[in-house]
Amino acid sequence: MLKILGRKTSSNVQKVLWCCGEIGLPFDRQDYGAEFGNTKSPDYLALNPNALVPTIDDDGFVLWESNSCVRYLAMKYGKGKLWPSDMQRAASASRWMDWQLTTATPPVTTLFRAFVRGDKIPPADVEAARVRAEEVWRILDAHLAGNTYVAGNELTVGDIALGNAIHRWYRFPIQHPHYANLQTWYDALCRSPAYKQHVLDSTSGNG
Ligand SMILES: N[C@@H](CCC(=O)N[C@@H](CS)C(=O)NCC(=O)O)C(=O)O
Numbered sequence: 001m002l003k004i005l006g007r008k009t010s011s012n013v014q015k016v017l018w019c020c021g022e023i024g025l026p027f028d029r030q031d032y033g034a035e036f037g038n039t040k041s042p043d044y045l046a047l048n049p050n051a052l053v054p055t056i057d058d059d060g061f062v063l064w065e066s067n068s069c070v071r072y073l074a075m076k077y078g079k080g081k082l083w084p085s086d087m088q089r090a091a092s093a094s095r096w097m098d099w100q101l102t103t104a105t106p107p108v109t110t111l112f113r114a115f116v117r118g119d120k121i122p123p124a125d126v127e128a129a130r131v132r133a134e135e136v137w138r139i140l141d142a143h144l145a146g147n148t149y150v151a152g153n154e155l156t157v158g159d160i161a162l163g164n165a166i167h168r169w170y171r172f173p174i175q176h177p178h179y180a181n182l183q184t185w186y187d188a189l190c191r192s193p194a195y196k197q198h199v200l201d202s203t204s205g206n207g
Contacts, residue, residue: 002027002073005044006053007034008202011164012066013054017202019070019160021194023078067097067161074157082157093151096158100165104140107132108165115172130174137169137182144181148188155192163189164199171203 002020004027006013013033020027033039033053040051048055048064055064056073063069071094074083084090110129113119140162143150150158166186170176189195 002059003057004029005032005047005055005057007031007036008198009034010053011168012052014164014199014202015066015160016054016056016069016073017198018163018194019073019078019082019157021198022082022155022160022192023073025073025077067101067157070157070160071097074160082155082160084151084154084156089151089156093156093158096150097161100161104133104136104162104165107136108169111172111174112168115174116168133169134177137166137179138177140185141179141182144185149185155189159185159189163195164203167199167203 002025004013004016004020006016006029008014008017008029008031010033013029017027017029019025031038032044032055038044039048039053044055045051047057047062050064052064054066054069055062056069058072058076063072071083074081079085084093107129110121110125111133114121114126114129140150147153149155150162166182166189170186190200
């Protein structure tokens with residue numbers, strides 16, 4: 001059975017759990033990271049030299065980097081669903097995963113550290129992240145004008161990469177511009193039982 005190593009409060013672990021939930025793929029999750037203090041053990045480092053979570057082990061095939069894990073699982077077990085059969089739709093979904101890492105998550109992480117973790121961050125940096133997050137979500141809001149999900153009318157790996165970041169952003173105690181398409185998309189995610197279980201109900205202050 002697929003093994004997932006990582007605490008369920010981690011946003012990156014949640015992507016993998018949600019992906020498995022959508023596919024209906026059974027897994028055995030083991031607690032690693034943060035309060036469990038076990039990612040620097042030689043055994044874990046041999047699997048993932050970054051000492052970060054998640055790491056997956058699929059019948060001896062070990063993989064880390066959450067988006068790569070989601071892509072792999074979707075390609076292997078969710079082809080035609082989470083991983084579209086159409087190459088252009090698959091590329092579009094994959095593009096939104098890269099956008100999540102490079103563009104959406106950095107400002108959201110700064111806000112998360114300031115508002116949820118309580119890290120001491122200079123107010124100017126928090127304000128810059130707030131403004132940047134608005135700009136970033138405006139881009140997705142405009143894209144969603146013609147799409148139910150980020151790569152068309154079906155949920156894909158692109159949505160899975162972004163689902164935690166949008167949930168966090170909506171929870172921050174800041175003013176949220178009315179982005180109608182973004183809100184409709186988030187509402188659609190919230191109707192997924194797997195998203196509810198692995199993202200909405202598992203969120204904590206750990207990151
Ligand atoms: N780019 C990596 C980042 C992994 C990462 O930063 N994971 C965090 C949790 S979200 C972590 O391992 N933090 C330290 C810990 O939990 O011990 C990925 O997407 O998998």
